[in-house]
Amino acid sequence: MPVPINIPIIGKEEIKAVNQVLKSGVLTSAAKNGGKNVQEFEKLACKYVKSKFAVSVNSGTASLQAALLALDVQKGDEVLLPSFTFVATANAVVSTGAKPVFVDILQDNYTMDPEDLAKKITKKSKVIIPVHLYGNVAYIDRIIEIARKNNLRIIEDAAQSLGSTLKGKHTGTFGDIGSYSLYPAKVMTAGEGGFLVTNDKQLHEKLLMIRNHGMVHGYDTKILGLNLRLPEISAAIAKEQIKKLPKFLAKRRKNSQQLSKLLSKTDLTLPHERKNxxxxxxxxxIAAKNRDKLLKALNSKGIGAVAYYPTPVHKTPYYHSKVTLKTTEWAALHVLSLPVQPQVTPQNLSQTASVIKSLL
Ligand SMILES: Cc1ncc(COP(=O)(O)O)c(C=O)c1O
Structure with missing residues (x-):
């Protein structure tokens, strides 16, 4: 049996919830606050990440776009972000007309390097987007300090880090706006979807409008918005998934601890949690000298190891930026993600470890 790196886990609860929506015939709502399932999911999301407000949308990409629009990012502005991320982070910036400015990462946890960030701030800088890559928490305390000093806003790209915390505070709730993805390969899903959180009432009102063509009462467009609404079917799935999330994450933690034990006496760089x-x-x-060899061997045994990301955004044909990002370029050649998702068994982990050890 192949062992996928990530896979949605759908149970009878999700199927029942979807059936109920279909039977109700109410598949979406263009009201300002959205439909019943949308509103109920947003309440659960607020409770889970401990945020005042949440706005669900139809993808993690739409979520980033909405956040940028809400902070009035436009042509002439610069947005600072890592190149070592999924391309959506940069594409969302380009879609507003603003210029993405790529910041290097720290080797420690593959997230934005605050010192490189500070160096790249100019008069045109408007927003910083730290990405909590792999679920690792970015060095957010330092990034907030730099943002305050330079009068910049922060959008946290928490697409991969739903449930990750620092000193008990959830990723996505440190900056002005937090952005999450509910794509099927994430820790929980809506089919496709995403959501934003903020503690700022005005930003919340603006995000509700941006989701729905800038309207408040209907046909009264006040600001630029689009159709970013999450369908009721997706919201119904997300509602069931978020209830299961603590269990999903506990299993991931258990699997990761087990894998770290199995790989402890190797010269691989293993992931770790910082204090708090x-x-x-x-x-x-993990990071490994012979990454490509390991990847090939694992895949040939059906273990869905994946390199995220072999091409950093600034090196893709569309961006082809001349900037040099030393640690980013190192990471692109050496990182490898191993399956620890909730359906991975102890046997799968042992096999993963033994394939790796046989090649070291
Ligand atoms: C870091 C990051 N940002 C943004 C996104 C975009 O999310 P979506 O695929 O839901 O549009 C993703 C996931 O795909 C991601 O991993």
Whole structure:
């Protein structure tokens, strides 16, 4: 049996919830606050991450776009973000007309390097987007300090880090706006979807409008918005998934601890939690000298190891930026994520470890 790196876990509760929506015939709502399932999911999301407000949307990409629009990012502005991320982070910036400015990462946990960030701030800088990559918490305390000093806003890209915390505070709730993805390969899903959180009432009102063509009462567009609404079917799935999330994450943690034990006496760089940090173990990512060889061997045994990301965004054909990002370029050649998702068994972990050890 192949062992996927990540896979949605759908039970009878989700199927029942979807059936109920279909039977109700109410598949979406263009009202300002959205439909019944949308509103109920948003309440659960607020409770889970401990935020005042949540707005669900139809993808993690839409979520980033909405956040950028809410902070009035436009042509002429610069947005600072890591290149070592899924391309959606940068594409969302480009879609507003703003310029993405790529910041290097720290080798320690593959997230934004605050010192490189500070160096790249200019008069045009407007927003910083730290990405909590793999579920690892970015060095957010330092990033907030830099943002305050330079009068910049923060959008946290928490697409991969739902459930990760620092000193008990959830990723996504440190900055002005937090952005999450509910894509099927994430720690929980809506089919496709995403959501934003904020503690700022004005930003919340703006995000509700942006989700729905800038309207408040209907046909009264006040600001630029789009159709970013989450369908009721997706919201119904998300509602059931978020109830199961603590269990999903506990299993990921258990699997990761087991894998770390199995790989402890190797020269691999293993992932770790910093003091006061709790990661969601979305991706258990190691660094290895012979990464490509390990990847090939694991895949040939059906173990769905994946390199995220072999091409950093600034090196893709569309971006082809000339900037040099030393640690980013190192990581792109050496990282490898191993399956620890909730359906991975102790046998799968032992096999993963033994394939790796046989090649070291
Ligand atoms: C870091 C990051 N940002 C943004 C996104 C975009 O989310 P979506 O695929 O839901 O549009 C993803 C996931 O796919 C991601 O991993």
């Amino acid at each position: 940090e709790k990661v969601n173990w979305y991706l258990y990512t």
